[in-house]
Amino acid sequence: MSGVNIETIRYYEREGIIPLADRTPSGRRLYGDADIARLRFVKRCRDLGFSVPDIRTLLELSAGNGASCADVKALGERHLHGVRRKLDELGKLERALAELVRRCDTGRTDCPMLERLLADSDA
């Protein structure tokens, strides 16, 4: 119902980002609408790449007095900067890798890609 794996839910419970679930008399966990909503919130945040500690903070802010939008925005921006940095690095990596693979196009016995990786220089 939340789209979160059952093992992951229990992990979240251990981590304290969702409350200890109510139990049936035999000890099985029971979840209500509020629990499911919270799990969906957590899932959306995870899908956006927020860390578990960040999500904890977001949950605290959302439970807070209401004057927290600036804090939420700050956290979001910080995360966005991180994502952009990663995006940039991954782009560089992609170009380097594509260039390396491209050299292998002509059929030959020696391997330009390996040679390049094995070369002395860093250039």
Place this chain on the structure above:
Amino acid sequence: MSGVNIETIRYYEREGIIPLADRTPSGRRLYGDADIARLRFVKRCRDLGFSVPDIRTLLELSAGNGASCADVKALGERHLHGVRRKLDELGKLERALAELVRRCDTGRTDCPMLERLLADSDA
């Protein structure tokens, strides 16, 4: 000399992607040019995002008979596809996150970002 952290070198030794280093009589590791070159190779591969098992394969291929360029290329392409997939996902994530943060621009007491994350729908 290789640019690889000393603890990481020992980890690589444990993982078997570099050979057990020679030792001084007192038991300290000694590295020659070949060891350093191998470490630099490993570092370049890691910087390109290859996994340790992939690097093991690349090292085996580079030590092989020479007819391995096609295999190297295949491994490189496979990795490149993975990188492009990640790049794509990260780009989507960046757009979604930027949109969420942008909504917070107007100063207000409620928080559009939190509201969106808390909303029932997945849209």
Place this chain on the structure above:
DNA sequence: CTTGCTTCTGTAGCGGCTACAGAATGTATA
């Protein structure tokens, strides 16, 4: 000969799950 730096080994921690084992409980069919 002391001081302080580096290395040694072995082990545990990081994040965010995931995968078991083995017990118990629940549901569906015969």
Place this chain on the structure above:
DNA sequence: TATACATTCTGTAGCCGCTACAGAAGCAAG
């Protein structure tokens, strides 16, 4: 009702690629 099968329970260990200790030992400089 009996039986089979599925699901959940707890607790623990594994994944990746390091990184960070603790405590012992070696080594160079003053």
